[in-house]
Amino acid sequence: MSDYEWHVQLAAKGMAERDSHPMPESVKTPEAFYEVMAGAALDAIGLRDLLDRLERAERDLEVTFDALREAESKAANARHGRST
Numbered sequence: 075m076s077d078y079e080w081h082v083q084l085a086a087k088g089m090a091e092r093d094s095h096p097m098p099e100s101v102k103t104p105e106a107f108y109e110v111m112a113g114a115a116l117d118a119i120g121l122r123d124l125l126d127r128l129e130r131a132e133r134d135l136e137v138t139f140d141a142l143r144e145a146e147s148k149a150a151n152a153r154h155g156r157s158t
Contacts, residue, residue: 085115
């Protein structure tokens, strides 16, 4: 069983047991309960960490693209300088 499947089962168990446990005071409706449980499930699978890693990867990719554009520009300038 994958970690994801384990977390889904854990979240499902929590939702199934909700009637035997008091809801947090902030939860006034069944919909609000499901929002809380969905948030807990996303936290359990490390969504915040994954989003942070994705943000860092996007920044790293942009730095790489900037360096590539600069290298291409220098190469084009060097070619242009040789041909004139």
